[in-house]
Amino acid sequence: MTDSTNTIRVVIPLTIRKRNGRPKILPPDEVILRDGRTQDPHVLRAIARAWSWRRQLETGAxxxxxxxxxxxxxxxxxxxxxxxxxxxxxxxxxxxxxxRAPPALSLNELMAVAQRPWTEQREVVFEKA
Structure with missing residues (x-):
């Protein structure tokens, strides 16, 4: 049922390593964060889970x-x-x-922003506090 002209493929070059028995998502080596702030691993994990669940629904899994x-x-x-x-x-x-730019929002606020139009999201997510 999926037509290749209507399919959007998102490729995220991440590495998953185990630390203390738990998986940890690591960025590509060439990525350097601006202004010393670090990305919250909970945000990365939440986005990965959301995409995984979406994929499960889309494929019928x-x-x-x-x-x-x-x-x-x-x-x-x-x-x-x-x-x-x-x-x-x-x-x-x-x-x-x-x-790996850290958002200016909490995870809960980020979920709320996802309901806004795409044109508004970037400004809200990365606004300087």
Whole structure:
């Protein structure tokens, strides 16, 4: 059912390493953060989970959000809220994931921004506090 002309493929060059028995997402070696701030690993993990869940729904690996919630042992409300991150604008995702620019917002605020039009998201996410 997927037509290649309507498909958007997002490639995120990340490395996953285990630290203290837990997976840690690392940026490409050539990425250097601006102004010394570091990216919150929780933001990266949340975006990765959101995209994974979205992909499961799109491919039919999961039929409903409830299926994902049951498999992940979390509430369906949590999955619904986190999945908003999979709908951030491509520009914002590139800044967060590839360039590792830390957002000026908390994770909860970032989920709310995902409901705004793409043209507004970048300014809100990276505004200087």
């Amino acid at each position: 999961a039929s409903t959000i409830q299926d994902i919630a049951t498999a992940e042992k979390v509430s369906d409300r949590f999955v619904s809220r986190m999945m908003r991150l999979a709908y951030l604008s491509p520009d914002v995702v590139e800044e967060l994931i590839i360039r």
